[in-house]
Amino acid sequence: MPTYVCPNCGRTASLPEGDYYCKVCGPDYPLVVKRSRAEWERIADSIVNEIYNEIHYFCWHISDEPVYECFYTHAIEDLYTLASIYIREDAERKLKLIGEMPDDIYDKYNMKLQRMLERTAKELERKYARR
Numbered sequence: 001m002p003t004y005v006c007p008n009c010g011r012t013a014s015l016p017e018g019d020y021y022c023k024v025c026g027p028d029y030p031l032v033v034k035r036s037r038a039e040w041e042r043i044a045d046s047i048v049n050e051i052y053n054e055i056h057y058f059c060w061h062i063s064d065e066p067v068y069e070c071f072y073t074h075a076i077e078d079l080y081t082l083a084s085i086y087i088r089e090d091a092e093r094k095l096k097l098i099g100e101m102p103d104d105i106y107d108k109y110n111m112k113l114q115r116m117l118e119r120t121a122k123e124l125e126r127k128y129a130r131r
Protein backbone atom coordinates (compact mmCIF):
# COMPACT_ATOMS: atom_id res chain seq x y z
CA MET A 1 0.00 0.00 0.00
CA PRO A 2 1.35 3.43 -0.86
CA THR A 3 1.85 5.99 1.85
CA TYR A 4 -0.09 9.18 1.27
CA VAL A 5 0.76 12.57 2.70
CA CYS A 6 -1.24 15.78 3.13
CA PRO A 7 0.59 18.64 1.36
CA ASN A 8 -0.81 21.06 3.96
CA CYS A 9 -0.34 19.48 7.39
CA GLY A 10 2.03 16.62 6.58
CA ARG A 11 -0.23 13.93 8.04
CA THR A 12 0.57 10.53 6.48
CA ALA A 13 -1.57 7.42 6.02
CA SER A 14 -1.02 4.04 4.37
CA LEU A 15 -4.01 3.35 2.16
CA PRO A 16 -4.91 1.23 -0.87
CA GLU A 17 -4.44 3.02 -4.24
CA GLY A 18 -7.11 5.68 -4.59
CA ASP A 19 -8.07 9.32 -4.30
CA TYR A 20 -8.28 10.71 -0.79
CA TYR A 21 -8.38 14.04 0.91
CA CYS A 22 -7.02 15.04 4.28
CA LYS A 23 -9.35 14.24 7.19
CA VAL A 24 -8.03 17.22 9.12
CA CYS A 25 -7.63 19.86 6.39
CA GLY A 26 -10.64 18.88 4.31
CA PRO A 27 -11.49 18.34 0.63
CA ASP A 28 -9.31 21.25 -0.56
CA TYR A 29 -6.27 19.15 0.32
CA PRO A 30 -6.09 15.92 -1.67
CA LEU A 31 -3.54 13.48 -0.27
CA VAL A 32 -0.56 12.81 -2.53
CA VAL A 33 1.62 9.69 -2.71
CA LYS A 34 4.65 10.14 -0.52
CA ARG A 35 7.87 9.84 -2.55
CA SER A 36 11.51 10.33 -1.71
CA ARG A 37 13.27 13.38 -3.13
CA ALA A 38 15.40 11.09 -5.32
CA GLU A 39 12.21 9.63 -6.74
CA TRP A 40 10.78 13.12 -7.45
CA GLU A 41 14.04 14.12 -9.14
CA ARG A 42 13.89 11.06 -11.41
CA ILE A 43 10.28 11.85 -12.33
CA ALA A 44 11.03 15.53 -12.99
CA ASP A 45 14.10 14.70 -15.05
CA SER A 46 12.29 12.24 -17.27
CA ILE A 47 9.40 14.68 -17.81
CA VAL A 48 11.82 17.48 -18.72
CA ASN A 49 13.60 15.25 -21.24
CA GLU A 50 10.33 14.19 -22.77
CA ILE A 51 9.17 17.81 -23.17
CA TYR A 52 12.53 18.85 -24.60
CA ASN A 53 12.36 16.10 -27.22
CA GLU A 54 8.81 17.06 -28.20
CA ILE A 55 9.74 20.73 -28.53
CA HIS A 56 12.81 19.75 -30.52
CA TYR A 57 10.58 17.89 -32.93
CA PHE A 58 8.09 20.75 -33.07
CA CYS A 59 10.70 23.44 -33.75
CA TRP A 60 12.46 21.43 -36.45
CA HIS A 61 9.53 19.85 -38.25
CA ILE A 62 6.29 21.68 -37.53
CA SER A 63 6.84 25.33 -36.64
CA ASP A 64 7.10 27.91 -39.45
CA GLU A 65 9.43 30.10 -37.42
CA PRO A 66 13.20 29.93 -37.81
CA VAL A 67 14.21 27.00 -35.64
CA TYR A 68 16.25 29.03 -33.12
CA GLU A 69 13.43 31.54 -32.65
CA CYS A 70 11.08 28.69 -31.93
CA PHE A 71 13.43 27.45 -29.19
CA TYR A 72 13.72 30.98 -27.74
CA THR A 73 9.94 31.29 -27.66
CA HIS A 74 9.66 28.11 -25.62
CA ALA A 75 12.59 28.88 -23.33
CA ILE A 76 10.58 31.58 -21.55
CA GLU A 77 7.56 29.39 -20.86
CA ASP A 78 7.22 27.44 -17.65
CA LEU A 79 7.44 23.71 -17.21
CA TYR A 80 3.76 23.20 -16.44
CA THR A 81 2.60 25.17 -19.48
CA LEU A 82 4.99 23.35 -21.79
CA ALA A 83 3.99 20.01 -20.31
CA SER A 84 0.31 20.72 -20.90
CA ILE A 85 1.02 21.51 -24.56
CA TYR A 86 3.70 18.98 -25.51
CA ILE A 87 3.28 15.84 -23.45
CA ARG A 88 1.29 13.39 -25.50
CA GLU A 89 1.53 10.07 -23.71
CA ASP A 90 -0.17 9.68 -20.37
CA ALA A 91 -0.44 13.46 -20.11
CA GLU A 92 -3.04 13.63 -17.35
CA ARG A 93 -0.99 11.52 -14.94
CA LYS A 94 2.22 13.45 -15.69
CA LEU A 95 0.55 16.84 -15.21
CA LYS A 96 -0.76 15.61 -11.88
CA LEU A 97 2.77 14.58 -10.88
CA ILE A 98 4.12 18.00 -11.87
CA GLY A 99 1.43 19.60 -9.71
CA GLU A 100 2.34 17.40 -6.75
CA MET A 101 6.12 17.60 -6.81
CA PRO A 102 7.85 19.68 -4.12
CA ASP A 103 8.15 23.35 -5.13
CA ASP A 104 11.93 23.46 -5.05
CA ILE A 105 12.20 20.42 -7.30
CA TYR A 106 9.70 22.00 -9.69
CA ASP A 107 11.77 25.21 -9.71
CA LYS A 108 15.01 23.32 -10.29
CA TYR A 109 13.68 21.38 -13.28
CA ASN A 110 11.76 24.34 -14.64
CA MET A 111 15.10 26.16 -14.72
CA LYS A 112 16.83 23.12 -16.20
CA LEU A 113 14.36 22.92 -19.09
CA GLN A 114 14.62 26.68 -19.74
CA ARG A 115 18.42 26.42 -19.84
CA MET A 116 18.34 23.42 -22.21
CA LEU A 117 16.04 25.29 -24.58
CA GLU A 118 18.04 28.49 -24.36
CA ARG A 119 21.33 26.70 -24.98
CA THR A 120 19.90 24.98 -28.06
CA ALA A 121 18.47 28.30 -29.28
CA LYS A 122 21.85 30.01 -28.94
CA GLU A 123 23.74 27.21 -30.68
CA LEU A 124 21.28 27.23 -33.57
CA GLU A 125 21.29 30.99 -33.79
CA ARG A 126 25.06 30.99 -34.11
CA LYS A 127 24.83 28.38 -36.83
CA TYR A 128 21.88 29.56 -38.86
CA ALA A 129 20.98 33.17 -38.17
CA ARG A 130 21.78 35.67 -40.86
CA ARG A 131 23.40 38.76 -39.49
Ligand SMILES: [Zn+2]
Binding pocket: 006, 007, 008, 009, 010, 011, 022, 023, 024, 025, 026, 029
Ligand atom coordinates in the same frame (compact mmCIF):
# COMPACT_ATOMS: atom_id res chain seq x y z
ZN1 LIG B 1 -3.92 17.92 6.28
